[in-house]
Amino acid sequence: MFKRLLIANRGEIAVRIIRACQELDIETVAIYSEADASALHVQLADFAYLIGPAEAAQSYLNKQAIVEAAIDTKSEAIHPGYGFLSEDHEFAKMVEESGIVFVGPSSDTIFEVGDKGEARKAMVKAGLSMLEGTKLIDSVEEALVQADLVGYPIILKPVHSGGGRGMYIAFDSDDLVAAIEKYNNSSLAGTPFYFEKYLAEARHIEVQIIGDNYGHVVHLGERECSLQRRNQKILEEAPSSALTNKSRKVVGELAVRAAKSVHYVNAGTVEFLMDAEGNFHFMEINPRIQVEHGITEMITGIDLVKTQIQIAAGQSLTLSQDDITFTGHAIECRINAEDANNNFIPSPGQITFYHPPGGSNVRVDTGVCAGSVITMHYDSLIAKVLAYGKTRGEAITTMKRALKEFRVEGIETTIDFHRKLMIDPNFKMGRIDTQFINRRIVKD
DSSP states (O other): OOOEEOOOHHHHHHHHHHHHHHTTTTTTEEEEEEGGGTOOOHSSSEEEEEEOSSGGTTTOOHHHHHHHHHHHOOSSSOOOOTTTTTTTTHHHHHOOOOOOOESSSSSHHHHHSSSHHHHHHHHHHHOOOOBBBBBBBBBBBHHHHHHHHOSSSEEEEESSOOTTTTOOOSSHHHHHHHHHHHHSSSSTSSEEEEEEETTTOEEEEEEEEEEEEOOOEEEEEEEEEEEEEEEEEEEESSTTTTHHHHHHHHHHHHHHHHHHHTTTOOEEEEEEEEEETOOOEEEEEOOOOOTHHHHHHHHHHHOHHHHHHHHHTOOOOEEEOGGOEEEEEEEEEEEEEGGGGGGGGEEEOOOOOOEEOOTTTOOOOOOOTTOEEEOOTTTOOOEEEEEEESSSHHHHHHHHHHHHHEEEEESSSSSHHHHHHOOHHHHHHOOOOHHHHHOOOOOO
């Protein structure tokens, strides 16, 4: 096992990794920007290393500086968490070439699944179904031609991106021209993109997979991720209320087949859209730990972050597919520093009071405390509230209680938004899809 590990991230995922390392008796090195000097992950780690100014490009995205920090601190491994450099094959390659272990899949695998065009080709060979897509688009004129061939509605997708960034839905040609203009004015401008047929009332189903260095791959069930805003998840649950035992087995086997087709190692997620007829269409493979990994941990009893580190250290999976069981139901609400009543715009500022919920069957993953400053430099996620129950109804009841307890002052948050979701009759009945929030944001 590793003696020392550097965490190439910040916030709640950095804290989560620190806790896993402490239980594995591994020393941790936190990197931090000037804006994060007093951050919780810096306080909890064994060592802390200033990596650069507040701007992410000069700190948490500075590949060379992070590798040098790992070398300077004699770290044997680097865990990238999620976001930032977690899906950057060049960074993974730099880590590998430095002689340090990258906690995740190989740089070659990250490259293969990170290029959505190449990933689609690999999944076709593996026999997975997917929605009709186009070749890469390089002009508005070509976009209009390709969109007509696929048929509206369509969704614009960058070839290299994650977390829903740069995705735009178009229901007609006017929407499409506007979407391309937005894309060309975004941080992804110049990045190749393509279109896929868009399913307006689909369910977003993702399957957690784990593979070791010896060819063993298992899945840990699915998560329902249909509740989204700006194509980004805001609430997840496991298992999905839309799946039967039969369909759960089908999508799990599809995910394992997808992972094996690219020789996948470590934790990852295979994402699907499920149409109204219950057919699964491959979307992408995310080669990293997911924000919502905790709800899978709750229903399986398996610590995913520890497992990641153990696999990276060369240990083999000790679990077969038959060993993995699913018990109960878990829900995660992402608490963001956003104003849900104003199109979820960010709400930076200092947290003046912070009281997280507790009690039976409640877990809170966070990277903040009272006095923490939420800046515009980074993602707006401040905490994740996870609730468990023997049934979905029990999990909802526990979540309602937890959200009522949760108090954050000084900034706007999505706590009240989630409280409204918990009492929405359609949500309670499981009648949700990817357009649920866009179609009718829950009102008082």
